[in-house]
Amino acid sequence: MQLEPLYNLAVSRRTSPIRGRDMSYEEDQVGSSESDLELAIEAELAVLASIEARYWNERIKLEASALPSSVKDHLREQLEVKRNSAREPHVIRLAELHDRRTMRSILSVKTVH
Numbered sequence: 784m785q786l787e788p789l790y791n792l793a794v795s796r797r798t799s800p801i802r803g804r805d806m807s808y809e810e811d812q813v814g815s816s817e818s819d820l821e822l823a824i825e826a827e828l829a830v831l832a833s834i835e836a837r838y839w840n841e842r843i844k845l846e847a848s849a850l851p852s853s854v855k856d857h858l859r860e861q862l863e864v865k866r867n868s869a870r871e872p873h874v875i876r877l878a879e880l881h882d883r884r885t886m887r888s889i890l891s892v893k894t895v896h
Contacts, residue, residue, distance in 0.1 A: 820884055827877040831870060838866040 845858055 817884075817887070820880060820887070824877065824880045824884070827873050827880065830873050831877070834866060834869045834873070838862060 841862055842859070845855060845862065848855070850858070
């Protein structure tokens with residue numbers, strides 16, 4: 784069972800000329816509007832769903848294989864590590880986007896005196 788191509792599905796990446804670091808394509812596209820923020824959140828959720836789908840597809844193939852259980856155990860651990868490392872930047876980005884949305888919501892509340 785080959786594990787290398789399992790998580791080669793990351794979001795298109797490029798270097799930010801402003802920040803000088805790699806970023807997801809969506810990161811520099813999030814404007815100031817609420818809809819831009821929602822689209823970025825949806826994009827991160829879609830990537831996470833894709834990672835999960837790929838993980839479970841590989842996991843099902845692994846469980847159905849005729850490999851010895853010790854090899855399956857080892858490959859199962861590798862799959863889990865790859866899944867977690869693929870998910871991490873997207874979970875962090877999703878949390879950042881959620882925080883931005885929450886702050887925007889808090890700051891937009893107007894009180895009546």
